[in-house]
Amino acid sequence: MALHLETRVQPGAAASRPGPPPRFRLTRLDMKASPYLYIAPFFVLFGVFGAYPLAYTLWVSLHDWDLLAEDHPFVGLDNYTKLMGDADFWHSVVNTLGIFVISTVPQLLLALWIANLLNRQLRARTFFRMGILIPNITSTAAVAIVFGQLFSREFGLINWTLDLVGIDAIDWRANRLASWVAVSTMVDWRWTGYNALIFLAAMQAIPRDLYESAAIDGANAFRQFWSITVPMLRPTIIFCVIVSTIGGLQLFTEPLLFNSGTNPIRGGPSRESQTMTMYMFENAFAPNFNFGYGSAVAWMLFALIAIVAIVNVVLIRRLSRGGR
């Protein structure tokens, strides 16, 4: 399409003509309008599925909005005031951040290590490189169901293994930390390979002569990794951290499916693994059907992600300045 445009719109030839033929007028229109047309899908889709719901959610959050009621009285910031003093909400914030840290830190370290391994000369390299991505293309629901069974208290493979080495069975759903670990495992299973592949791509862009000079200076493999690879990967690492942050703070499917049975949306009897998105759903839909309050939770989530994103940007600026 772009090629087509350029060949048509060589201006020199056209300018010498007395009046533009209709065909040329069309071409001019094409040239002026088509860029807008090309970018329109994004803006239209963003408008319909991004900006509008965002604004609507804000509007809803300012009302006492029973999902089924016909009247939705305006209550101003009441929902937010209530939310600030809602212990269950803060509990879900802590859960979300806890699961985020437990999943992201080992995930990125592991990804870095795997990428480093895959960056070496080894047999069937492409096979392994592609293989680590397979968990990522598996459906989340399937992953959650399989892991849900692995982490079963009485019938699970993990407790069975623990039993073999003499450790008492852990009730993965009724212990806050254990449930965080279990949910994190699912997240890591899915995303480690993805991050490893991104690290690998960045590693391959590091000039080899850096390693050669380092080797001549007597740096061992670990030193090379720590002093060359990691600093050169800094922007990539930050990218992965941001992407993991956004995904981690919106975690929903894994903990929801992990908690099967009545009211899985609570994330366990004492809300052990209830994330913010689950708390939002619990309030906006069953069993509370309080759309206004749920929307307020959604906006708090938005604010939290924005704060973390700003922290990330500040970190990027500082790190890239430090890198120079």
Added chain:
Amino acid sequence: MGITSRGRRSAVIAGLAVAALAAAAGCGGGDDEASGDGTITLTVDVFGQFGYEELYKEYMASHPNIKIVERGTGANLDEYSPRLTQWLAAGKGAGDVVAIEEGLLVEYKANPGNFVNLLDHGAADLKSNFMEWKWNQGLTADGKQLLGLGTDVGGMAMCYRKDLFEKAGLPTDRDAVSKLWPTWADYVKVGEQFKAKNTGAAFLDAATNTFNTIVLQTAGDAGGYTYYDTSNKLVVDSNPAVRQAWDTTMDIIDSGLSGKYGAWSDEWVAAFKQAKFATIACPAWMTGVIEGNAGADASGKWDIASVPGNGGNWGGSFLAVPKQGKHQNEAAELAKFLTSPKGQIGAFKAKGPLPSSPQALDDPAIAGATNAYFSNAPTGQIFAAGAKSLKPVYMGPRNQAVRTEVENAVRTVELGQRDPAQGWSDAVANAKKAADK
């Protein structure tokens, strides 16, 4: 000037593009229910097992212009309720006839405008087809709108595994078993005997199920209400019926009788398959659930005895017609057919939900019904006998949310996360919070 005109033109084109895209997006959801030959398709939304398949066939045969499609068969109530609520809120998506569980119905009654008033469709004549309290449950508080027609009630029994009872040296005959536990205290004693024999199985599945059974019984016996009194005041901490049920449940937990399988969870289902518990509180509709979870291998290993304590009702549903439907008249007729005594008998034979119609309960088809899966237990006698004398329990507007909190408090004690006293104060505090939401 040139710039503005160019800008305006591009804006027009961009606008056109937007309109085109929006039009394309808008077309996606077109649904045309009436096809060319005048056939009307009615969608029925259910959860679990309603046992309507044969009835649909019969209805379609007598109404050649109607085609019936059922959705949601086997769905968990926890998945179904929010989905239905979202459809109602969105004004689109719900079936022409929808099943509503009694706990959800009380929430929907607060906004009856979402449903067709079945009294406008000649339902008033059907009043005598239903037990009085079941009929009244379907009415709004002012009695002017009928939201739903009753399908089933949840008359109570106790299902048990004969093989595990035999292993523990307990009687296996259903009459003898019923005699073991006239009261819940006796049930605990039997449980302790069972436990002492180390069969490798727990005595019961989950304390929450047992708690709910007991609270509905004690409430039926006492004031006729549980967490809310009949003036819709939250009385979770002052209603002696709730406290009594709580204490009885604590005794069960204390004696270590519960297998602690979270009700309806994957583990719970697995525990059925592996015969990991011996008894389960068994409203009539639970028989279908047991059969589904325990599977064909366990056929003939289960049996049904009477429930400790005094009868009681747990659950039961209604059929309603959402106002968003396009074929409200036809849908109302179908709902009337499915909830008729004949429809209720058909459903009972298929999947076991106990009729809410006295005529159906009197019918020999029900009185003489047995269930092959449960060692040919005379389910008709067991459930129907108590059904007509059921004492209804009133449910307040936020019953479901409050019940969830109290049951979760039971669960925290069962799992050893809280002691009974802490559990009780959690239950009261969280219930109050949930009621305010």
